[in-house]
Amino acid sequence: MAVNEFSRKGLHRATRVLSGYVQRGVLPGLVAAFARGDSTQIEVHGRQDLDRGESMRADSIFRISSMSKPITAVAALMLVEDCVLGLDDPVDDFLPELADRRVLKRPGGPLDETVPAERPITLRDLLTFRAGFGGTWDPDWPVTAAAIERGVAPQPPRLTPKPAPATDLYLRRLGELPLVHQPGEAWLYHTGIAVAGALIARASGQGLGDFLRERIFEPLGMDDTGFHVPADKLDRFTTLYTADRETKALTVADPAEDGKWTADPLFPDGGGDLVSTIDDYLVFARMLLGGGRYSGTRLLSRPLVELMTSDQLTPENKARGGLQPGMWDAHGWGMGLRVTTRKTGFASVGQYGWNGGLGSMWFNDPEENLVGILLTPRMWDSPAPPRVAQDFETCVYAALQN
Structure with missing residues (x-):
């Protein structure tokens, strides 16, 4: 009983x-x-x-x-266990748009005042929100306006007048912007897990929705x-x-x-x-x-x-x-x-x-x-x-x- x-x-x-x-x-x-x-x-x-x-x-x-967010994190970790992704491997192979990053000299500074990234972005950075991009930007910073204009700023899902573009264009536009902090340096909300979803899609060779359905939702009856x-x-x-x-x-x-x-x-x-x-x-x-x-x-x-x-x-x-x-x-x-x-x-x-x-x-x-x-x-x-x-x-x- x-x-x-x-x-x-x-x-x-x-x-x-x-x-x-x-x-x-x-x-x-x-x-x-x-x-x-x-x-x-x-x-x-x-x-x-x-x-x-x-x-x-x-x-x-x-x-x-x-x-x-936790669902997507589980999906990414499943690919780690499949030995398709490594937590500390650079994401450049699957996301070349994010390779060879530049970083703002100071978070609120001009977009053309940058230094080279000290190391590549990793999956661990994406999942822990330490990739160098994401929310909590000051609304008056130039990088904030640039992210909003490109449709890659963190925003309420689907409820803004300018929705995020298709995945390849999203990554290209995000890659056009400098990082706000060096990879691993600061916690910035949301964007890391959004990019992790794109990484899952490219690494698995299928859409994120299909991967989630086949590997998580159907096995659990969700x-x-x-x-x-x-x-x-x-x-x-x-x-x-x-x-x-x-x-x-x-x-x-x-x-x-x-x-x-x-x-x-x-x-x-x-x-x-x-x-x-x-x-x-x-x-x-x-x-x-x-x-x-x-x-x-x-x-x-x-x-x-x-x-x-x-x-x-x-x-x-x-x-x-x-x-x-x-x-x-x-x-x-x-x-x-x-x-x-x-x-x-x-x-x-x-x-x-x-x-x-x-x-x-x-x-x-x-x-x-x-x-x-x-x-x-x-x-x-x-x-x-x-x-x-x-x-x-x-x-x-x-x-x-x-």
């Missing part, structure tokens, strides 16, 4: 707290899951679309944005995860909302039908473009919690999962980059995900996971054998987790039976 890992009181509290966000109009709806051992709690509240009044479902499909939502599944796809900063009124950012996810993008960004469901992502999370194995299917070896989910940054890397002040006070960065390095709240040291700016969050806590996933169809207002994400994490830990 399965042991109930969560208390009745804790489950009732989670239902009350999460449903409250929907009742107060903060969120259109949500689907959440937390799991430990044989116990899994699924919460479903609100609506997929406010105008049509469609109820949220346990199998509703969400834009998971940056929760795509049937609703991919780069677009097919027509026969649009009835389960959530409308994406954003909130007015002053009035907090919800407005449509991307409709479910005739929106940006009804077809594959020109550039499939492995750092932010995937859609998924609570059940699909729960399987992926459990695979990582199981050291690369789930229900008899092994995707990665335990040592590589341990590497992926451990802090890879130096103090110097953290001093030069971050999404908001204090980001590294109790955390580090592994490969495509954040890692807890100091216990300051409920999370154990070693907890890992990441959030999606289009309204999602996920964490695994190996010490507690615990998974938490929250999916909503409302964009977050800032890089810092919103109150609902904080309350969700609190409810998950507070519901533990022992």
Whole structure:
């Protein structure tokens, strides 16, 4: 007989707290899951679309944005285990557009004031966001304007007027820009994992979506995860909302039908473009919690999962980059995900996971054998987790039976 890992009181509290966000109009709806051992709690509240009044479902499909990053990291590490890629090999052979890099003399300086890169970019650099390019650029820097003009700046997935170009053109345009920092020197958000997706495609000889489907999604039974939502599944796809900063009124950012996810993008960004469901992502999370194995299917070896989910940054890397002040006070960065390095709240040291700016969050806590996933169809207002994400994490830990 399965042991109930969560208390009745804790489950009732989670239902009350999460449903409250929907009742107060903060969120259109949500689907959440937390799991430990044989116990899994699924919460479903609100609506997929406010105008049509469609109820949220346990199998509703969400834009998971940056929760795509760990999936792409796993795919890249699978090619390492296949001996197709090496973590510390230069990416030049597969990505010649990024060979012979120039680096800005100072991050905010003119684009023509550069020095040679001290070494080539490696796969490890891409996965740990230390390749020398990426987000957290100052908006007034010349390199920022140049990246935006070329369509290669980090941006909300598919929601800007100038989407990323097709993969080959994306790489060529990115390669035209100097690096902001020397490879390995600083943590800069997002672009490394987007480039890793292109590297996976070229190294494997197939599209990134095909590789993910054949090597990860089909083996794990993640049937609703991919780069677009097919027509026969649009009835389960959530409308994406954003909130007015002053009035907090919800407005449509991307409709479910005739929106940006009804077809594959020109550039499939492995750092932010995937859609998924609570059940699909729960399987992926459990695979990582199981050291690369789930229900008899092994995707990665335990040592590589341990590497992926451990802090890879130096103090110097953290001093030069971050999404908001204090980001590294109790955390580090592994490969495509954040890692807890100091216990300051409920999370154990070693907890890992990441959030999606289009309204999602996920964490695994190996010490507690615990998974938490929250999916909503409302964009977050800032890089810092919103109150609902904080309350969700609190409810998950507070519901533990022992």
